[in-house]
Amino acid sequence: MADKPGLDRLYFGKDDAESDFARGGLLRQGFMRTRAYDEALAGSKTLIIGRKGSGKSAICLMLKNDLQAEDRCSLISPDEISTDEIRRFHLPGIPPEQSKLLIWRYVFAVQVAKFIVTAGQKVIAKSDSLSQKLSCLRKFLLDNGEIEDLSFTERFWKVIERLKSAISVEAFSVKVSVDAEVKAPSAGTKAHDQLDVVESHLNAAAVALGMSGTDKPFHLLVDQIEKVWSNDRESDSMVVGLLLAAKDLHKRFDFVICTVFLQTDIYEQLQFQDRDKLRGDEFHIDWDEDHLLDLISARAHASLGFPVSDDNLWGGLFEDSVESQPCKKFLVSRTLMRPRDII
Numbered sequence: 087m088a089d090k091p092g093l094d095r096l097y098f099g100k101d102d103a104e105s106d107f108a109r110g111g112l113l114r115q116g117f118m119r120t121r122a123y124d125e126a127l128a129g130s131k132t133l134i135i136g137r138k139g140s141g142k143s144a145i146c147l148m149l150k151n152d153l154q155a156e157d158r159c160s161l162i163s164p165d166e167i168s169t170d171e172i173r174r175f176h177l178p179g180i181p182p183e184q185s186k187l188l189i190w191r192y193v194f195a196v197q198v199a200k201f202i203v204t205a206g207q208k209v210i211a212k213s214d215s216l217s218q219k220l221s222c223l224r225k226f227l228l229d230n231g232e233i234e235d236l237s238f239t240e241r242f243w244k245v246i247e248r249l250k251s252a253i254s255v256e257a258f259s260v261k262v263s264v265d266a267e268v269k270a271p272s273a274g275t276k277a278h279d280q281l282d283v284v285e286s287h288l289n290a291a292a293v294a295l296g297m298s299g300t301d302k303p304f305h306l307l308v309d310q311i312e313k314v315w316s317n318d319r320e321s322d323s324m325v326v327g328l329l330l331a332a333k334d335l336h337k338r339f340d341f342v343i344c345t346v347f348l349q350t351d352i353y354e355q356l357q358f359q360d361r362d363k364l365r366g367d368e369f370h371i372d373w374d375e376d377h378l379l380d381l382i383s384a385r386a387h388a389s390l391g392f393p394v395s396d397d398n399l400w401g402g403l404f405e406d407s408v409e410s411q412p413c414k415k416f417l418v419s420r421t422l423m424r425p426r427d428i429i
Contacts, residue, residue, distance in 0.1 A: 110237050311352065
């Protein structure tokens with residue numbers, strides 16, 4: 087093996103997407119574009135399901151990489167420090183799943199607001215009406231302590247505290263006032279109504295900007311849900327709330343695509359009434375021997391800096407056979423048919 091030409095230069099990258107995307111990894115140069123990537127980019131499949139190590143996060147990171155140059159993408163991943171707060175969160179007056187759904191509705195609404203404000207800044211000749219709508223959205227973000235860049239960096243526990251106290255919607259000239267003779271709504275109903283107000287103003291601003299029906303939609307990418315899932319009822323409600331909020335987002339904003347990347351074992355354990363409505367959104371990532379070997383060829387090309395034929399790779403850089411098996415079949419047979427294993 088030591089005498090094989092070029093073997094000392096051969097490198098297939100790191101086995102987790104986040105490390106492989108960073109400096110020293112090969113994900114950017116050696117990414118193999120698959121049907122799962124194309125379906126997510128087109129928005130025809132918005133629930134990407136796969137086993138751990140099957141390449142979900144790689145697709146997510148490459149989508150972000152390809153779309154962020156046009157400010158058309160936001161990556162959302164919950165932080166582990168907020169796990170208990172997310173699981174325990176419940177607003178009186180609505181079911182647990184609806185409470186969790188409101189977390190995601192708010193996070194999505196804020197990201198859509200940032201996108202609209204960013205897009206509005208690029209418009210040179212603004213009408214008075216459009217300028218007013220954009221000013222209202224900017225004030226909404228400031229009033230609620232949100233930053234205006236498209237990355238989601240805030241801790242989820244801060245979002246939860248905001249929902250518990252009250253979302254500020256005064257930027258839209260809406261003040262909460264309850265007649266003394268009328269019973270105040272529950273906290274859950276109040277938060278729901280406030281989000282309705284925010285979303286209606288987001289749509290109005292989007293229409294004024296001509297975003298409706300655009301062929302360059304805004305992508306929300308949700309990944310690493312396993313960080314806040316603990317295989318209990320509260321965690322299940324959190325994931326169900328996410329899936330329902332993502333599904334509903336397409337109805338609320340026709341210029342937004344929300345794609346969720348979810349581990350197979352989590353999705354298979356979920357039980358909820360509207361699950362059948364998600365079937366058309368599902369894409370299950372499956373790898374076979376040919377595709378795994380294509381991936382290795384793409385990584386070898388990226389590593390060496392020039393294309394490597396199948397014969398040169400397996401007959402030139404590697405030994406022809408191992409334990410009476412062709413080398414490539416020997417390697418694939420010792421994987422769980424996942425990119426992580428063969429890399």
